[in-house]
Amino acid sequence: MKTCSKCGGESDSSGAWCKPCKNKYSKKHRETNREKLIEYARKYREENQEKIKKGRKKFNDNNKIKVNEWVKNWRDRNSEKFKKVRKNYRERHKEKIKEKRRIDTKYCVDSYISALLNKRLKIKFRPPPELIEAKRLQVLINRQLKEN
Numbered sequence: 001m002k003t004c005s006k007c008g009g010e011s012d013s014s015g016a017w018c019k020p021c022k023n024k025y026s027k028k029h030r031e032t033n034r035e036k037l038i039e040y041a042r043k044y045r046e047e048n049q050e051k052i053k054k055g056r057k058k059f060n061d062n063n064k065i066k067v068n069e070w071v072k073n074w075r076d077r078n079s080e081k082f083k084k085v086r087k088n089y090r091e092r093h094k095e096k097i098k099e100k101r102r103i104d105t106k107y108c109v110d111s112y113i114s115a116l117l118n119k120r121l122k123i124k125f126r127p128p129p130e131l132i133e134a135k136r137l138q139v140l141i142n143r144q145l146k147e148n
């Protein structure tokens with residue numbers, strides 16, 4: 001058994017320090033470093049606010065078309081794959097989806113009411129909240145009438 005050169009205790013580690021001493025040191029080292037890094041990043045952000053803002057805007061402006069194109073291309077290339085994944089998911093989670101639909105219907109959640117409106121008006125759009133509210137009321141009233 002060797003002796004740890006830091007604490008003087010018994011050491012079965014290959015280095016000069018025992019394992020607990022090594023762990024303690026590296027943990028402390030990591031923490032100190034982390035704080036330094038955070039502090040450095042904070043300072044940099046503070047001192048370069050304008051530069052960062054401009055840089056980000058420039059990047060977005062320069063890349064807007066590129067990014068949009070890339071997303072579109074990716075979607076086009078993967079639409080078959082997407083469909084398959086979705087179909088697969090639906091088949092594997094039939095019960096879960098059914099249960100979700102049941103709950104959505106029962107509690108007239110926004111997405112359910114939106115879907116009703118879309119179906120009714122035969123267009124795909126995101127109804128304004130007031131319209132959803134009105135439709136929800138109508139659905140609830142109709143249900144009440146059916147129950148009585």
Ligand SMILES: [Zn+2]
Pocket residue numbers: 004005006007008009017018019020021
């Ligand atoms: Zn030690």
